[in-house]
Every structure is written in C-alpha cells, then in structure tokens.
Amino acid sequence: MSTRKITIDALIDAPVESVWKDYTTPADITQWNFASDDWCCPSAEVDLRVGGGYRARMEARDGSFGFDLEAVYEEVEPHNALTMVMSDGRRARTTFESAGGKTHVTTTFDAEDQNAIDMQRDGWQAILNNFKRHVEAKPGRS
Template identity: 30%
Template sequence: MTTAPLLTFDLDRTYPAPPERVWAAWTRADLLERWVLPDPDWRLSSCEVDAREGGGYRLSFGPRPEGDAYTEKATFSVFEPVRRLVLDVLTEGEDMAERSRCTVLFLPVEGGTRLELTVEGLSGVTTIEHLRVGWQWCLDGIAAQLGAAA
C-alpha cells in the first residue's frame, strides 16, 4: 500500500519593524486578531492566545455574520521568544479537518525583520493551495498591522 507524501510550502516577508514587534504580532491576541483574517467577507468571532511553550492560540472564524464556521487551534510546541515558534495546528470546519506544523523564524536584518514561514504535513494539493493563499494574506496583514501600529 502506498500513501501520498505530506506536502510543504515556504513563504517569507521582510518587515520594516524590529523582531520584537513582529514576534508580538504572533503572541498577543490584540495584535493577532488584527491580521489573522484579512478577508472582509469573513469575521473573526474569537481569538485567545496563551503565549508560552505548550500554550498556543485558538480562533473561531468564518463567513459573516456569525463568523464561527471554522476553528483553528495551535499549540506552541517550540516557543523561543523573538527567535522561533513551532506551531502544531488543527484547522476544522464545515468541510475540512487539516493538521499542519508551522515553523516561524524571526530573523533580524538591516532595517527590520525577515520572517520565514514553513508549513508542512499537508494532505493534498488543493489544501496546500488554499493554505498558501491564506498564509500569504496573513503575512500581508501583518505588514498592514505593523504599519498601523507604527
């Protein structure tokens, strides 16, 4: 019996903000909720963060008006402040249940922070494309949030 390989993708962005500010965007609920759902037709109905190793975040989101069709639960399996996060993520909703592992590196560079994101363990090509688009929106949302907070 042959099983399909689990799929991976990488994204990166450079932000004109110090690593501490980019880190905070991932580990503070009041900042995470500003960028994690950039689609204006959807609503984030809850956002909780427990910023420590073994902690994580929990989100409820979906189409307006309710915004609760999906949940995402992430556990911070590695929590190295202002350096690295490794999140074990379960996203569930009306038509999906997907597990993934996300590694986020916060690298100081001249004039800001380079964020490198690796998402691995995805089950199919359709899933990888949906999540890649979603993460690209999120990384763009971080840029907007960092600009608004400046």
C-alpha cells in the same frame, strides 16, 4: 496526511520585538488573522509556552461559516521562532529574523490534503500580508 511543506514570507518594516509582540498578542491577532476583508477573527487565545495552547476563531463576516484553528506550541523562542502543532497533526513553524531594523518573517507549514497547494499558499500568504499591513500601520511605525 501530506508531507508537502509550503513556505511563505514577508519583510516587515518594524523591529523584531514589535513584530513578535503583534504576532503573539491576542488583541493584535484578531486584527490581522484573516485572508480577506469578508472574513474576521473575533477571538484569539494564546498560552505562549511550550505545551501551551493557541486558538483563533475564524468567521465569514456574513456569519455563513466559521471554524476554530487550534494548536499547541511545540517551540517558543522569543523574537526568533515559534512552532505550532495544529489539531490535525500538521506543523507550522514561523521564524523572525532581524534585518537592519526590519523583520523577515517566514512560515513553513505542512500542507493539508483537501485543498490545492496553490490555494493553501495563497491563503496563508494573504494572512501574512495582512499581518504586515497591521504591524506597519501602527502609530510610530513606517
């Protein structure tokens, strides 16, 4: 397994409490957890505690391909940080930093060995950008 780490980030125009909620609530996860419009996330499960499980179903909208992303939470610090260990042993740590009414979200994850680093970075960044759009589009937010 690769020991390379990849970091992505976004500045979201919403308070950290709202960003945290939208990042960890299954009904919200299904609205943003995909990299492009030809994919979807039809289901998500979250047991938000150390040792709790995370599962998100990712599918091509045309039904041609799908997979489950499964992980166990290793760190849960509400409104601050989450670390997940994916089923293949790779880790992903996401931090939430309040920045004057906005929230800076940063994810650092272990690269996998099957796809190019740039492809992995671009895919994860696209999902985070989709998350940003989802949060900011909610009523009462900028």
